[in-house]
Amino acid sequence: MTSRRHFLRELGITTGALPFLTGLQSFGASTTSGKRQRLIFMFSPNGTLPAKFWPGKNGDLSQSSILAPLAPFQDQTAVLKGISNRVGGDGDSHMRGMSCLLTGARLHPGNIQGGGGPPAGWASGISIDQEIKNFFQKNDSTRTRYGSLEIGVAVPDRADPWTRMCYAGSNRPLAPLNDPYQMLDKLYGQTQGRKTYASILDSLGSDLKRVSKNLSVEDRSLLEQHMTLVEEMEREISATAQAGELAHPEPELDPNIELVNDNTPQLARMQIDLLVNAMANDMARIGSLQFMRSVGQARMRWLDINEGHHSLSHEPDKNEGAQNKLEKINIWFAEQLAYLAENLKNTPEVGQPGNMLDYTTIVWVNELGKGNSHTLDDLPIVIVGGEATKNSGFHHVGTKIPHNRFLLTLANALGHNIKSFGEQKWCAEGALNWS
């Protein structure tokens, strides 16, 4: 016997299949033609290991142990050195590193006491991803259903300047969505729940029939109406299932991954799959992918590391054991970036030559230059795909170049021709020229 569930599977029930959840907007929002431009920020915390990170002048990624996983994208990767977070003000370096990273604006005075400096609050300005998103959403040809997606991987469930890099405006931090199942719900409605529900309708109908047999005529009529409704629902489901499909079907998620530390590698893949899928269906053109948080203590037991990341990052350079572990950690982050890039590269761009990576600029950022010195200089910045395609290679852009200028450069590259971003004084010299 073919069960209802299999029957539904054969029909290819996916999105929007169950009509009883109304109010869902149509999927794959915009119908615009023309070239799409996308931007994704990927964040990893606690600084890098400069010696193992920066490639040589020739920009050969395979020469840098941390960046080696990106070697397959050598022609589409740019590494920028010489950029500093110079915003200053209240809060410790981690807080400012994180909350000023994409905002380029000072933190308000507040009640959050860090490891140094006066206590501070939220950033006092919008972050660049949201700035560009707002710009995109204003225009019919670039507007999408969500505009931007803020995605987290293993970000602890707390809200403070160490956990937030995206801001809708002054004092308005945006929380990354940490749970791939919630992400799936957000993107595709309660599809999983609805699918499961559809699968029980058959059993329900047969039970109603059995029950009503034993009832009086009057009582039976109510259950008969009930049965009619169940049958109606089944018919509607199969009818909708036969109607349209998405250009890119929603990803199948393994339903048994708990949100726990040790599942981080699986959760990361799920989140990346969802991000790429959502962008493929043009639900958003701006994204952020935040791993953990500044001062994060992830215990990467999947790399055979049992200590917390932040504690390791404080160890002096001469502690070889710690250095090796930090190297492994940062290589792992690079691998996540490579997975994202590869995923984009394997997806053809709709209506254009090439693949999605050609039209997507991924920017890998970190709140510190180096973990044990807490420096905000020489932030490790890597760009893959999109804009880096024209300007790949290693670029030493100067010394202590305010990162506000870098953020401004990204906005301009995506067609948003603002003259300054964040605290104005740091943009006096305008956008960078890193080609």
Add this chain to the structure above:
Amino acid sequence: MRLWLLLGLLATLPAFGDRGAEIYAKHCLSCHGDKGQGVSDEYDESLVGTKSIASLAKYIHRTMPEEDEDAVIDKEAHLVAQYIHGAFYSPEAQAKIKPVRKDLLRRTQHQHRRAITDIVQSFRGRAQLGTQNGLRGHYYHKEKMNDRKKELAKRIDPRIDFNIEEDHKVKGIDSKAHAIFWTGSLLPKESGRYSFRATTPNGVRVFINEMEREKFYGGETHRKTAFIDAWVSSANQLRSVEASIFLLGGHPIPIYIDFVSYKEKKSSLLIEWKPPHGKWEPIPTRVLYTESAPTAAIISTAFPADDASLGYERGSSISKAWKESVAKASIEASRQIYNDINVLAKTNSKDKKRNDKLKAFCFEFATRAFARPLSTTQKTLYIENIFDADKDSETATRRSLMLILTSPYFLYPSLNRGDDGKPDHYTVAAHLALSLWDSVPDKELWEAAKEKRLGEETEINNQLSRMMTDFRTKAKTRSFFYHWLSLSEKEDLEKDPELFPDFDQRMVADLRTSLDLFIENVIWSEQSDYRKLFTEDKIYLNKRLAKFYSAPAPAQNDFKLLLTPDKKRAGLFTHPYILTAFSYHKQTSPIHRGVYLSRNILGRFLKPPPNAIEFKDTDFKPNLTMREKVTHLTKNENCMACHSIINPIGFSLENYDATGRFRTHEKNKPINTISEYPTPEDSMVKISGPDDLARLAVESPEAHRAFLKHLFHHLIQQPINAYGFKTMNSLHKTFVDSNFHIRDIIVTMARETVPR
């Protein structure tokens, strides 16, 4: 032709030879039909009502038949009245003509929600709340990044309204470095959406109905996401953050508040709520408890309104919208349950017996949802087949839960029968839980059913008296009162701000609380005396209300039972909330007050008005009093058939303005409250004020019966006549004999309707 027709019909009459029947056939039948059902184009309303024979006779004598009023008078009028009364007019006669049956009912939306919450709760244990109101506060000294450097004090706070400048009671507290957390529970009185608001220049996180269990993720342990997260302050600026949540009346939920102030000049925190129908106010002490309740699984899916066409809500009809809500609720519930499955099914992700435990959990869940042990067929369908078909235990669990929660055995509680199709001990347990709690049996009821103890009246009484003290009974009783008093639908009680400048929405919310407290006090006092509802001369007032109603202010800003200076209050009849609810925007409405009180409280039978006439104030000369206007508007004889009852009641309350304030004059004329009121026995009595109304409510069997009928329908959700028309008589007798004990009569109703 007409004669022939008449003769033909006469043969069908039951009491041929009865003189009254003969008169009816001769003079009345052509317009009223053979069973008083009416004849279209003649008189199409049916002849049913509650008038006595004497009263009917008098009416017939005076007015019938319409074309020849003198054709049926005196003795003949009495004979025909007697015939009509016995053949079809009286409720007893109607019960014989159209025997009422018990309908197959599904759960109403309230019952549906509460059942799901309670089934899930039964795997966690219910909250044990003590008598101490307030929240437990823990005060700490903060140092650098350590929020809890040193505990300074532990105390019980009646409300969360903290201000460091006014709060010097915590010894050694550093005004620029402190952290406080509060724990306890919140017990909402009614179901609906509640908003919460935290106002502070510092940092606060509020957890409402969140799991207390900490979890380890992203390398750190932390609580669930805060319901309100305002942890990060900004330049010590005062700000408010709001969030809302659906809660169930009578179901306690945990509350936890975390507060911090560091190196900041100002430090304060105010936590407020806005209950359904309410206004923003600090969460009142009376709903806070110091013990922590376990988290509750509460379904927020919206349902279509239940059928209330018979005057009470019941699950007598189904619709597509309802079916969809049931589906959505099952999805929402299965998700909520699965999110906490490890605790509920006592397992973990590494458990080797996980699959077996999940299966056992679903089995137990179905048992509790269907309120009886599963049959073999049910076990196969709801559990075995699903787990056999799905290797993946999460999907299997979710499917099983969804199927259980959309199953007819869950949705239609009256399908709960033994194998032979007859009611058994489990049927009784399910009935008791549904009548008093709108829910499913708890552990004690289950055990009693399992041990076959529920055949004995003493055991049923024991269970019922235990169940009476439960918060769920209180919630159900409360919603009965709101329904009986027609207050559930009253939302907008605003009055003209120029005429009543201080009467704002805050006042309305206060009055609602005042009425709540009054009703609660009457029911849950030892006497639980229905009569007290009408004879109480005091009103619960807080400072704001006391000022408006010119009473001496209570010492603290809490509600106190106080006398108003007029000293002329009579319980519900003069409670300002009711007087306000049944008034116009600018003035009183004797008609609204009269209709409502005569129908719902005095149990008078009123037909809908033959033609609806709108009251337009501008149609009258401005110097007329309200009484003069109403008298003029309803002077037509057709109107007076009912308005002879309505108007005197309304006029007797003219001493109370549109906000329920006492007055002696209107338009500079002294108010006349005196009228002649026709009793159901058609004698005329003089009534002149609330005390007279109170006497009617206390003494008149019609009034008692109206109350009992409403209460019965609210609890049992079947028409009372379905239990035989003698049921009302015997309930009434029990009620009177018990000195009108409300709680006892609730117990009697639940017991006497046990399916047998």
